[in-house]
Amino acid sequence: MDIIIQIIIYAVCGAVAAAIMKSKGGLLRNIIMGFIGSFVGGFLAGLLPIAPTGGYIVSGIISVAGACLVIWIGKKFF
DSSP: OHHHHHHHHHHHHHHHHHHHTTOOOOHHHHHHHHHHHHHHHHHHHHHSSOOSOSOHHHHHHHHHHHHHHHHHHHHHHO
């Protein structure tokens, strides 16, 4: 059950990032962007003096920011 919740969270974060960055893509792409973005955002947040300890809201914001970064890099190189 936890994996289904995680996939839904990744899809929502990816969809929000796609809307912010005005990127077109389907559900699968949004899930992948949310998944990759959560890793990128978590890694970058770990380098900063802020820690993602605020629960789901802070983790979601960090995931969306990471997904936006991934989409931006993808637009620049692909």
